[in-house]
Amino acid sequence: MNTLGDTPNRSRSKAMQERAERYFPGGVNSPVRAFRAVGGEPPFVERADGAWLTDADGNRYIDYFGSWGPMILGHAFPPVVEAIARAARNSASFGASTAAEADLAERVAACYPALEKMRFVSSGTEATMSAIRLARAATGRKIVVKFEGCYHGHADGLLVKAGSGVATLGIPGSAGVPEEIAGLTLALPYNDASAVEAAFAAHLGAIAAVILEPVVGNAGCIVPASGYLAGLRALTTREGALLIVDEVMTGFRVALGGACERYGIEADLVTLGKIVGGGLPVGVFGGKRRFMDLLAPLGPVYQAGTLSGNPLAMAAGIATVGYLQEHAETVYPQLEATAKAVFEGVAAEAAKAGVAMTLNRVGSMGTWFFTPGPVRNYAEAATSDTERFGRFHRAMLERGVWLPPSQFEAAFVSTAHGGAEVKATIEAAREALRA
């Protein structure tokens, strides 16, 4: 059933999936899109508007994955569409500098004072990979500390006990990553500052950086415990290691200035992505001037990109970040209210249906874990009944609600989600939780 009460026909999506499987492993260009963790067949999207996706068979869905984060203003938001179109008429790419790059940088720096200098790349993966190279160069050390269930893109050294698709598919690491490289990454439990303290003691003077998701999204949503982030800041400062705050998901999401603003974190390096590109491929890494000036052409750390700072991507980023800046006082309270209503509304339905569920939420990102909880780290997230989640996901999709297709991915609300969408979602959940 969709919201019109019909069982959706997905014959065109099915044919498209079969065709795609001839060309792409699993039929996809990013693994979680294949719906392996939830079963069922992924609808092919034809278009989207506001909070709604329309598939190739004309079925409509309320969207709670928002292109995995970027679409905080909803789909085809007119100022973003117009900005991209205007930029495209002047050519899609030059490979030379444009004023738009500094225009976006100025806006980003206004939201993230930690980014004294920055560089634009084309993905979150590039941003974190480059931040780590920089941290190693700055410290002359090799080891990187990350946390179990955190995902920082798919660079070799960061795929150790990673979240997102790696957790979804139950892969401990990735084949093809030499153990010499994986061995330079220490994966520790999240929300446990004493584990970090112990790692510093065990690897004296060898840890270049600690990288984390300040609110985890890629193991499902996990909230930092009170004092945890401040503890990491104090430890890294004491030990001469850099604190890399990976805000690719949380940036412009949990506040205009991301988790750095929300929790008052002073990062050495920050990585951004997703929202900062307004749906086009943009990543950012930046931080203290003394670190960033180590980059070529000023310094010895090499990093480059043919399409970095691409004019279309900059235009979409300026339109998106600009809108958020100019409307922050209404946007963030509205997102908070909508998210509270829908996340708590669905959780209340689970309680009524006698389904064990733990809700974790920060602002407009959250996860319904199918476990009595609590969920404070990856090991606890992994106690979720993923089969039960899969059943819920399929039943919701049938009723016109598209949730992220994994227990270990955060759901998002946009400014285009309104009372009607919240009500329809809670009604769908009432039935889906009994399915």
Ligand SMILES: *Cc1c(COP(=O)(O)O)cnc(C)c1O
């Ligand atoms: C999505 C994500 C990345 C990777 O970004 P891509 O653009 O997919 O390469 C890195 N870190 C975090 C926290 C993310 O959520």
